[in-house]
Amino acid sequence: MTERTTDILIIGAGPAGLAAALYASRSLVKPIVLERVSVGGLVLSTEWIDNYPGFPDGIAAPELMERMRQQAERFGAEFVSDEALTLDRTETGFRVTTAGDVVYQAGSVIITTGAMPRVLPVKEESKYRGRGISYCATCDAAFFKGKPVAVVGDGGSAVEEALVLARGCSKVTVVHPLDSLQAEPILVEQLRSLPNVELVSGAAPAAVEGEGKVERLRLRLAAGGERTLEVSAVFVAMEFVPTGDLLKGLVEVDAQGYVVAPESTETGIPGLYAAGDVRRKSLRQIVTAVADGAVAAQKAGTYVRTRKRKVSDTPEN
Ligand SMILES: Cc1cc2nc3c(=O)[nH]c(=O)nc-3n(C[C@H](O)[C@H](O)[C@H](O)COP(=O)(O)OP(=O)(O)OC[C@H]3O[C@@H](n4cnc5c(N)ncnc54)[C@H](O)[C@@H]3O)c2cc1C
Structure with a gap:
């Protein structure tokens, strides 16, 4: 078993996870992003995207996702192909175990695991x-x-x-x-x-x-x-089931299983955020997923920095 430590761990590399990775890395907190299938998420199940702003003629779905990935990598985000299996709180933050037998100790975790078709x-x-x-x-x-x-x-x-x-x-x-x-x-x-x-x-x-x-x-x-x-x-192509199993018992979910978190993406547990389709919201699209990801990364960055400052300010340090 390998052990790794990171300030921010992002679980899921769909649009929400990719935007979170970009914003986290630009705030100089190098994030690690775990993805169990393919970077790009659910968007890869469609061919063409016509409603993402900035592309007047539309854009191929895989190309849009690849561009998001490259943009996040340019600022230092690390993508790891692995599946998060468990998530627990610890004294210093969170502990996440993976199918690849790695244990991550993270100051903050952003859940962007999306939803799957029923x-x-x-x-x-x-x-x-x-x-x-x-x-x-x-x-x-x-x-x-x-x-x-x-x-x-x-x-x-x-x-x-x-x-x-x-x-x-x-x-x-x-x-x-x-x-x-x-x-x-x-x-x-x-x-x-x-x-x-x-x-x-x-x-x-x-x-x-x-x-x-x-x-x-x-x-x-x-x-x-x-x-x-x-x-x-x-x-x-029926309704979706949120992929939020990792959060079961930890945070509030609605009757369908979506995480109940406000626009700030805060789950109620300090340092734990839920962004994108996994969160209860009225519109599940790329544009709302990336907005959530950006907000979550900004919140997580502030949380991690504040916590570090508090630790270094305590008298015994
Ligand atoms: C057929 C189809 C067409 C669509 N067309 C459009 C469109 O034209 N325009 C538009 O705006 N939206 C479209 N959408 C909706 C859009 O795809 C979603 O709103 C968007 O992908 C949500 O992003 P997300 O990052 O929240 O989740 P997702 O894209 O679902 O990404 C979640 C990622 O998390 C990963 N994951 C889950 N659990 C774990 C785990 N335990 N460990 C590691 N990784 C994990 C998954 O493998 C996945 O890659 C379409 C959806 C479908 C199904």
Whole structure:
């Protein structure tokens, strides 16, 4: 087991973690950023970003994330590929253990672990996952070119997934449990205008069927009865589940598991901050994630410096 010490440990390298890394390193507190999958976070599950300010023609999602990483590295942020497993308070700050068998002693911790899509609520989910049930249109759309597919979900991600799929699939049926799609109106209009897209509201997935791969999606209709869609794939873009397990029992979370923290990102535990999608908020986007990350880093930097000053001012030092 290796032991490392850092002033600020950032857990998660999506937009919130990347912005926190930039702001922390520019305040001359060299942060370490742990990332368990890929630097860039959830943004990497989409292709193109059209609503991040500063890019009038849009920008490829991986490029935007790579630029954020390079910017943070330029000022000294260190990125480590590892997964944080536990987080505990200590007398001097926090202790974080990782899957890579490293123990970090950190003066302050910023949690930017984001949120993950909810799985399709049918009992056949694990049987057909990777055999027609997919959580990423950008990754898997090409496999279903010219074929009919369904998208399940009623938020912005469902609309974006459907727009990607409609480019190549013969028909895209968007199944959403609510009466209307909870997404940017401009995108919903774009979707409605496509000839190969059908929106089915007030419907919930009941079962997936097929010989070794997805062939049908059975729906339960809120108005009563069932409907069966003949589809080759079901793309799931439902609500999200926050990835805040590390904080369980430590800080307040809401009924869905999002960390209850104000705009200051302070969790109630001095030195511990929650930024980005993992925090309870009304808009989960790159622009709000980076704003949170910047605020958290500024707070963490001040916290660490103040604490160090207090320690060096005590008479025995
Ligand atoms: C399909 C899709 C399209 C989208 N399109 C847009 C768009 O066009 N514009 C826009 O503004 N937003 C878009 N979003 C939303 C945007 O991706 C999120 O709001 C944003 O990524 C949130 O950033 P974050 O840093 O809070 O979390 P995330 O991006 O989720 O990053 C969290 C990171 O933490 C890591 N992590 C989690 N737990 C641990 C652990 N224990 N140890 C180490 N690492 C850990 C994860 O691997 C992940 O990389 C889209 C989302 C989806 C799903």
